Amino acid sequence: MAKRFAAAFTLLAAGAVLGACGGSSKPSYCSAVSSLEASVKALPSTNVVKNGTDALKSALTKVESDAQAVVSSAKNDFPNETAALKSSVDALSSTVKQLTSSPSAAAIVQVPGQVAAVANAAKGLSSATSSKCS
Numbered sequence: 001m002a003k004r005f006a007a008a009f010t011l012l013a014a015g016a017v018l019g020a021c022g023g024s025s026k027p028s029y030c031s032a033v034s035s036l037e038a039s040v041k042a043l044p045s046t047n048v049v050k051n052g053t054d055a056l057k058s059a060l061t062k063v064e065s066d067a068q069a070v071v072s073s074a075k076n077d078f079p080n081e082t083a084a085l086k087s088s089v090d091a092l093s094s095t096v097k098q099l100t101s102s103p104s105a106a107a108i109v110q111v112p113g114q115v116a117a118v119a120n121a122a123k124g125l126s127s128a129t130s131s132k133c134s
Contacts, residue, residue, distance in 0.1 A: 029074035030133035033126055036066040036085075040122045043115055053099040056111075060096050063118065064089055070125065077132075081125040088117040 039062040046059045067089045075082040092114040098107045 026133050027073075027077070027129075029070060029077070029129060032066065032069040032073050033129050033133060036063070036070050036122055037126060039063045039066045040119055043119075053096070053103060056099070057096055060093060064093060067118075067122075074125070074129065078125060078128050081121070081128045085118075085121040085125055088114065088121040092118050 039059070043056075043059050043063065046055045048056050067085055071082045071086050092111070095107055095110045095114055098104075099111075
């Protein structure tokens, strides 16, 4: 079960391939989007089987921090995309907080889909900001 979880987690989170964004003459949210992209891309390399759920919690903490920065800086220009990002990160965070050293099957099966939702929301925000950040 753990190997299946790790494989599903990796496959879904691998869909988080996002374009880069940043620069000094660009809106401040561009660098925040770049940081978010990096933290979302790091989720698939979280080896939950080897390192346990604490590794996932640690990776999620970085995603949460980066998502908050993006939401704060881009919500006025991109309210729909930032709302989707916040909602997906909140859902994943809630599920990950339920994980313990012996996570339930019900909690485990939710994680890959929620990781994919975070990746999709981040990708949507990246696409929306690309015209101002590229």
